[in-house]
Amino acid sequence: xxxxxxxxxxxxxxxxxxxxxxxxxxxxxxxxxxxxxxxxxxxxxxxxxxxxxxxxxxxxxxxxxxxxxxxxxxxxxxxxxxxxxxxxxxxxxxxxxxxxxxxxxxxxxxxxxxxxxxxxxxxxxxxxxxxxxxxxxxxxxxxxxxxx
Numbered sequence: 787x788x789x790x791x792x793x794x795x796x797x798x799x800x801x802x803x804x805x806x807x808x809x810x811x812x813x814x815x816x817x818x819x820x821x822x823x824x825x826x827x828x829x830x831x832x833x834x835x836x837x838x839x840x841x842x843x844x845x846x847x848x849x850x851x852x853x854x855x856x857x858x859x860x861x862x863x864x865x866x867x868x869x870x871x872x873x874x875x876x877x878x879x880x881x882x883x884x885x886x887x888x889x890x891x892x893x894x895x896x897x898x899x900x901x902x903x904x905x906x907x908x909x910x911x912x913x914x915x916x917x918x919x920x921x922x923x924x925x926x927x928x929x930x931x932x933x934x
Contacts, residue, residue, distance in 0.1 A: 808874065812869070847903075867919035868922040
């Protein structure tokens with residue numbers, strides 16, 4: 787079935803106003819998703835792991851706690867990419883912008899706490915933001931395919 791556009795309608799090209807609003811909305815929703823998932827998982831860690839909250843307030847994490855925090859960030863990034871691609875109708879543009887915005891948001895914060903964590907922790911977290919967000923978008927794409 788062919789789509790018929792009204793005489794005043796514009797096709798949804800990558801730079802049309804409609805496409806831009808859709809992408810911006812998808813990025814905003816994906817950012818909200820990242821912080822929501824991270825908050826819920828962090829609250830669960832506080833409830834489940836004895837002494838985690840004390841370590842969190844003092845930035846005195848054990849190695850296992852650091853790895854768990856990185857996993858929390860990874861799950862949040864995958865979730866954000868999934869939502870960005872879902873709302874962006876499977877296009878990678880929204881997920882790409884989400885990963886770039888996340889990186890822009892987290893670089894200043896990690897700069898401020900650079901001396902509180904080892905370099906490998908900062909690099910692992912920051913370098914993984916964009917790829918994991920894109921992987922979340924790919925997972926959304928694969929989940930959206932119909933089985934043969």
